[in-house]
Amino acid sequence: GCGKSNTSTSTPGAAGTPAAGKKINAVYFVNGTLGDKGFFDSAQRGVKQAGETLGMTVKTVEGGTNQADWPSGLESLASSGKYDVIVLGTSQMTDIIKDVAKRYEKQKFIFFDEAITGLPNVYSMTYSQNEGSFMAGAFAALVTTSTELKGANPEKVIGFIGGMDIPIINDFKAGYEQGAKYVDPAITVVASYVGDFANAPKGKELALAQYNSQKVDIAFNVAGGAGLGLLEAGNSLGKYSIGVDSNQNGLYPGSVLTSMVKAIDNSVLRALTLFSQDRLGFGKNEVLGIKEGGVGLAKDELYSKHVPKAMQDKIMDIEQKLNKGEIKVISTLK
Amino acid sequence: MNTRQAIYLEITGIIAAAIMAILCGFIVILFSSQNPIEAISSFLGGPLSGAFNIGTILNKAVPLILTGLALSVVFQSGVFSMGAEGQLYVGAFVGSLVAVYVHGLPAWILLPLVLISAMAGGALYGAIPGWLKTKWNANEIVTTLMMNFVAILTTSYLVNNVFKDSASGGFARMHYVDPAAKLGKIFTGFPAHYGVVVALLAAVVVYLFMYKTRSGYELRLVGKNSRFADYGGISTKRVVIVSVMISGALAGLAGIVEILGVHGTYKDNFSSGLGFDGIIIALLARNHPIGVVAVSLFYAYLQVGAASMQVGSDMPRELAIIIQVMLVLFVSSQAIFAYLKQKFVLRQKAVN
């Protein structure tokens, strides 16, 4: 049994026991359901790790897909008074957390993926997904013009498959396009949308059409579960793809060359660690970009193995320019 | 058997069914929970523990009542519409436009104006499949199902590209509605909003309309036997159009009340199947407005129970849903009621 346990067996390793020596009770509220293999799952990993490494009691509550359930779902957690801190995120929750945080002043919140400022009990962090997408675009541009990679063709066309035609997805797209054009202005981006984040067969069909008929040789998945169809399509045709949110390189080694990762897990773990040490800056927002390690391309062994060395260097180079601020990435969001 | 006994039997049946379903759920829980008692008690007791949860039940029941009423009206006229979901989106969208862009009116003018425009939006959208049906006998199940997709995609396009509040970030919504148009909380500290009043009022109005007025009589007659209605000089086509429009209006009302009471603005994809829940509600309630209110409260109770079981025990969300499904199935089992009735009759006979 978790969550309910109010026994105060103090753990060794002191990190998880602030002032009163009571075990910290953290809860992660998912405004949706787990299992997107990306965003929510990533945060879930961070929370879990916090539970394991910091000795916190952690629990996850899924709010479901009905938006109307979220305010009451969150409020019931806040009003229960059982949790020292509530972790949640996404811009869909901003209005709700603002309302709840005002009314439950004693409740602490850690909020990811959207800036909340001016509330003394909320710490928030945002990720420059446009910067990450810029890297993905640059990477794709390098791949499609590559002569070393077997699956690459001479045509300068790269693909993008979004879950829905909505601003957050289009912010990815804008960064992706900018990155690609930065490498080679002649590149065309083919963008398609599945219409939801679940219909993997449809995602695969769209990807197949992009690869087969539009001469796309690498495509970027921004469609959650539906986008897995894209990765599979790329693999089945011997073409390339870029994963999203989590490191998806391992799904089809050699075909998923890299992934645009939002390090929500790390950042949540970091925030919880700081919280356990009573050092978390409530009332503030932190922007986590390439520099801060909040976003970036997943560079694991598979990446080292399958991506040509020259390309890796070029990517490193572009990353540095981003870090130095020599490149400014546009965002369609603000 | 008189009506009093019939009601008594009906209630006994519901309790019997609920007990059977809970037993089934309990077996499931036994196999998958460390602490089954805690799980079941948080499922059944959780929703009634505290004003907050009770208020949440009421709030959740509001859109269910309204969509349930919407569907009970069309079903009674013999039209099997599945289009409440789409009508809900269109109604909410139109109503939100008024609530967002019309300013400077006092609440007692603005709020009715918003509600009426939402109802008009839903009604007009609902009229299309009705018209296709009366004009060419186009199957309404197909047209309404397809038109749901069309409505969702169109409103999504509009809110993402035309009416988006630029401050809304990654997920589109409109600007906040005018404060005068909001449906506030009825009591401070109790989460239920004025939508509850709207829903109950709508139930009463629909009840009076269906059972006490000429048009309601015509509507029910067309549903029960359209040949008879034709023979009696009732214009069945007109009645069908009227019923789908009333239904659309109620669905639109459901949408706008959800917007004004819960969200505060129109959000992309805000309803996840409220219109489809309405179908189950209406069928469970055998299309009776009073039944719709009762069933909606029950349904909302189950949903809050499922949520509180997830919070209060180690049961995952999905299992709670499975138990909820069991409850719905058992409670709608006519056989249980028929069995009780027969027992009752036989016992009466034995007494005679």
Place this chain on the structure above:
Amino acid sequence: MAILLEMKDIHKTYPNGTKANRGVDLTIHEGEIHALVGENGAGKSTLMKILFGLEAPTSGSILYKGQPLRFQGPKDAIKQGMGMVHQHFMLVPSLTVSENIVLGEEPVKGLFSLVRDRAKELSEIEKLIETFKLKVDPRATVETISVGQKQRVEIIKVLYRGARLIILDEPTAVLTPQETDELFESIQTLVRQGYTIIFITHKLREVMEISNRVTVLKAGKTITTLLTKETNPEEISRLMVGREVLFRVEKQPSEPKETVLSAKNLCASDDKGAPALRGISLDIRAGEVVGIAGVEGNGQTELVETITGMRKATSGTISYFGEELIGKSVAQIRAMKIGHVPEDRQTTGASLTSTIAENLILDHYRNPEFRRGPFLNKKKIKEFAKVMMDVYDVRAQNEDVMAGALSGGNLQKVVIAREISKNPKLLIASQPTRGVDIGAIESIHREIIKRRDGGAAVLLVSAELSEVMGLSDRIAVMYNGKIVAVLDNHDGLTEEELGYYMLGIKNQERKEALQ
């Protein structure tokens, strides 16, 4: 004669509490035609459903060929050599005649006997048709054939399954006299070949004509069983109804006044688009009953529907007190004091899932008298319904009973009550007594004559020649969408003569043209 079947002290209570049988005894001899009579709701159909295994008896015993017997379902009954032709057709409309006949017992061929053997199916059925002289096209779809043919299909179905005991539940209710005659011939053929027949009917003439013995049920109990040749219709009806029943309608000669309805060159099509009315001209005057005789399917239905606005006329005019009816809506026409008793009370004349009261106010709910503000005045409506049920002797617990729970006779009284209570200047009555027991027939006939004497014009359409001849002042015969004769009803007129016109053998127009 040997006893084939004995039913003893049968009781049946339906789940809703209706006690349909409360102690019925019935003995059937081998090779006889046994008539079963009783008022609507006396429990005849229920008894037969129990025998056939469709309903389980609450108590009682059945001996068949000396063996006690309890069927689980009709399949057992069929195996034992019983067959039942139900009161309402048990046919699948979209299947062909032959498919309906063999349903459940299809001849098969091929690997694993999976495939239907259409050739064998047809040849076997054609043999049966041949043997028993039951003319019907086995390839036709059932929804396209006439009522009489449907009845034959039902009988062939039973014969195909090798039944030796055949139950016929009101087989003649929907048949024309000719069809009835043909049916009786077939029954005689069967009995000669050793079949046993149980025959339910409301028409005592038929009982006298064909049965050997007759059992009378009343309120779920057996009153008695009589030898047909030792009894008479008067005795049977007294036993059934409990009082004397008049078979002949008492009426004075008519005194027709002004013309109420005048149709000229009326043409209309049927549901499938085929011409059904081919230039009908007809006058009806106040204070007379004009009867339409004719074999069903010759345009009677379409004529009534066209006059009442339910069907569009393709040409012609209908003047009602000088006002044109064509182009008016049903509602407008009903508001003009035209009453209409439709031929099909189950689907057109009533809403079975509505209450009796709701059925009765069909014309009145628009009436301000029954309203209170924006609402219907429930109390007034209930009172009105109570009075109507009282006046027209509708037997039911109260006005909130569902119309579908009424027996056919009572349901018909509800329809008649509604249409007559509006005080019509023109009353159109289509098959007003179909399937109704003799007591109810008497009262319905009396109502119709009362209207006529009150100065209304009455158009009566009936497949029952005795009814047309008993009630009408003038008789118009329809054949093939036309009126082929208009005859004054006098004592000299015979059914035979009408029959010639009905079958198209004789034609007044042609006769006049020849003269």
Place this chain on the structure above:
Amino acid sequence: MLSALWSQIIDLSLFVILLRFTTPILLSALGGLIADVAGVINIGLEGLMLISAFSAIAVGSVTDSWVLGLVAGVASSMLVCYGMGFFSLKLKVDMIITGFAVNILGSGLTIFLMNKIFGVTGNYSPSGLHNIPVVRIPFIDTIPFLNKLLSGHSLMTWIAFLSVLLCVFILYKTPYGVHLRSVGEAPQAAKSLGISVNRIQYSALAWSGLFTGLAGAYLSMGMTSMFVKDMTAGTGFLALAVVLLGNRNPVGILFGSLIFGLASAIATVVQTIPGSKVPSQFIQMIPYLVTIAALVFFAIRKKKKLNDALRAQAEGAVKIAAA
């Protein structure tokens, strides 16, 4: 844009996409059809497909056999159909409520099982899964045009089209098919002849489970090789629409599915043409609008036919009357 579309029609890409979209819709619509014909309308196609999709890939990946996977998918779908029968036929729950319940159940149950069995949430994509094979026809494989037309389609696509023939055979050539139709149309008549209405309806649901199960297995083990939560995303409702659009007969269903498949294929192709200015939402709408248009088109034609008949007859009648 049009030229790009045209070129893909010419090189049969559109045709291939069309076949893949048509297959699951066609199969589950056939499942809906048989139930509908027997008078037990099955709204639960969506949930059944999900359950089958999950069971198929779960068993298929564990046993390393697509055959066993397929069998498991079909069996699970049939089992749930049996449950639907229990509730609707025995406990007399409204068939539509049962259907919706199965849809809700399908989503919840698959997520729950995926989590319990494989410890993953959201999706399950086993590596090295053996998919339902693609059928290559040896000789035709070398002929240009024909190879794309006939070869290289999933086995399930062939099964789907053969299923149409099977349904025609069952419904019109076997006694059982006549029983199915009579039970759906006139249950009293069937009962009076000793046909067990319940048993026939149970069996119809079993067929429904079989075909829908095939459709579900195809989603996870043919069209893709993964299970993603809620991956049907409305396919079951589209199949339901096709059941009604197809006028309740297998050939009509085939045409309905093809119309829908074609519209989806066109939407896919149009969406992947670069530089298209039409908002994606409106392109995604194409299949739904086409379905409505097809329905209305057929309805108008039916009505017009009747009207024409009426008019012709009326003219005839006038002539007769005048004569």
